[in-house]
Amino acid sequence: MLAEIKNISKTFESDGNKIQVLDNINFTVEDNDFICIVGPSGCGKSTLLRIIVGLEKPTSGEVLFKGEVIAPDNPKVAMVFQNFALFPWLTVKENIELVLESKKYGEEAEKVACKYIRAVGLDGFERVYPRELSGGMKQRVGFARELAVEPVLLCMDEPFSSLDALTSQNLKDELLMLWAEVSMPPDAVIMVTHNVEEAVYMANRIIILSPRPGKIVADLKIELERPRNRKDPEFYRWVDKVYSLIV
Amino acid sequence: MIFPKATISEIIGLLEVVNDSGGIEDAARLAADFDLELDEILPSIDGAELLGFVSVTDGNIELTEDARNLLETGIRDRKKIIRDKVAGVGIIKELTSMLMESDERKISKKETLKFLQDKIATADIESYFRIIINWTRHAGLIGYNSDSEEICLISK
Numbered sequence: 001m002l003a004e005i006k007n008i009s010k011t012f013e014s015d016g017n018k019i020q021v022l023d024n025i026n027f028t029v030e031d032n033d034f035i036c037i038v039g040p041s042g043c044g045k046s047t048l049l050r051i052i053v054g055l056e057k058p059t060s061g062e063v064l065f066k067g068e069v070i071a072p073d074n075p076k077v078a079m080v081f082q083n084f085a086l087f088p089w090l091t092v093k094e095n096i097e098l099v100l101e102s103k104k105y106g107e108e109a110e111k112v113a114c115k116y117i118r119a120v121g122l123d124g125f126e127r128v129y130p131r132e133l134s135g136g137m138k139q140r141v142g143f144a145r146e147l148a149v150e151p152v153l154l155c156m157d158e159p160f161s162s163l164d165a166l167t168s169q170n171l172k173d174e175l176l177m178l179w180a181e182v183s184m185p186p187d188a189v190i191m192v193t194h195n196v197e198e199a200v201y202m203a204n205r206i207i208i209l210s211p212r213p214g215k216i217v218a219d220l221k222i223e224l225e226r227p228r229n230r231k232d233p234e235f236y237r238w239v240d241k242v243y244s245l246i247v
Numbered sequence: 248m249i250f251p252k253a254t255i256s257e258i259i260g261l262l263e264v265v266n267d268s269g270g271i272e273d274a275a276r277l278a279a280d281f282d283l284e285l286d287e288i289l290p291s292i293d294g295a296e297l298l299g300f301v302s303v304t305d306g307n308i309e310l311t312e313d314a315r316n317l318l319e320t321g322i323r324d325r326k327k328i329i330r331d332k333v334a335g336v337g338i339i340k341e342l343t344s345m346l347m348e349s350d351e352r353k354i355s356k357k358e359t360l361k362f363l364q365d366k367i368a369t370a371d372i373e374s375y376f377r378i379i380i381n382w383t384r385h386a387g388l389i390g391y392n393s394d395s396e397e398i399c400l401i402s403k
């Protein structure tokens with residue numbers, strides 16, 4: 001068992017009003033899990049992910065990573081955001097080397113950066129500044145940057161939602177190719193998405209949350225062979241099934 | 248001449264989608280599948296055709312052998328196929344030989360834009376420049392240094 005999400009509840013207070021966002025969330029993350037969390041808008045998906053990586057404190061409950069309470073600076077857990085920030089004055093390669101700074105220096109940082117630049121197909125773009133990149137290439141930098149820290153658990157919040165349909169298709173497939181490579185980090189992925197087809201395409205497990213306050217309404221194993229085909233009737237049965245569970 | 252305004256990622260995305268439909272798909276249906284207008288996917292179709300990844304007849308897009316090979320292989324080997332294909336595109340061949348003949352194998356962006364403008368009749372030559380550089384960077388053929396505003400051959 002990699003991580004344990006135990007009795008997580010979260011209530012925000014703003015202007016004296018209390019809003020409960022998450023209600024007693026429980027699940028465990030195992031090696032090789034590719035979990036997609038889906039649910040209606042505002043049901044607390046992003047909040048849950050932020051709690052899992054330690055960026056936000058739950059009101060009650062706890063998240064254990066390999067048996068220990070998660071800390072936001074845990075180097076084994078990485079997070080890719082939808083609109084993550086690259087430093088505009090640094091090149092692609094420098095942006096990636098930056099995250100390695102605290103752990104690896106000089107030549108070694110460069111070696112690791114190059115490895116992940118190649119892994120995500122960014123070679124040729126090493127010395128390019130973010131402003132010159134298309135959305136898809138920027139998101140590749142985001143993946144390379146998080147993979148470069150060689151996390152055990154990779155969390156992603158709607159990583160494809162700001163991309164056009166074709167680019168997003170391409171990135172999903174390439175991410176799955178990397179995922180299939182045993183030698184590549186991470187050991188498990190948790191991805192938040194509001195796109196049911198995307199979840200069925202990527203995940204081997206889908207956790208469905210109810211409208212706010214988010215509760216788990218289903219935790220499904222997706223038993224579809226890979227590579228998956230969106231035109232496959234079996235694929236559609238899964239999509240329908242997930243839709244039917246989302247209120 | 249016109250040049251397709253589609254990035255390499257969009258073009259490969261298109262191939263993946265056509266592949267899911269069994270390797271051949273009607274362009275209009277494909278657009279509808281993604282809630283897109285036909286206009287929005289045409290550049291990717293044209294780009295895929297220019298690179299020899301699809302053939303288009305009567306609105307039907309069909310994957311070529313090269314496209315199937317591309318899809319079957321990993322990210323590393325895709326790069327090589329892309330490189331060969333991009334290297335064969337007329338306007339990019341011309342740019343490459345211009346670079347080979349130039350001093351220090353560099354050409355200013357200004358001069359490049361002028362060259363492109365003569366080939367591509369458009370008021371928006373900048374965005375074509377960006378697309379062509381997107382292709383040649385993917386292919387590892389021609390890079391662009393935005394500090395010195397010069398394009399250059401990427402040495403292997």
Ligand SMILES: Nc1ncnc2c1ncn2[C@@H]1O[C@H](COP(=O)(O)OP(=O)(O)OP(=O)(O)O)[C@@H](O)[C@H]1O
Pocket residue numbers: 012013014019021040041042043044045046047048194212
């Ligand atoms: N820091 C905060 N303070 C107060 N309320 C917050 C805070 N962060 C989130 N919320 C509220 O919590 C609820 C859940 O937000 P969250 O972003 O987790 O939902 P989500 O499922 O990710 O939504 P979406 O699908 O729109 O991305 C929303 O009503 C939001 O307004």
Ligand SMILES: [Mg+2]
Pocket residue numbers: 045046047
């Ligand atoms: Mg969210």
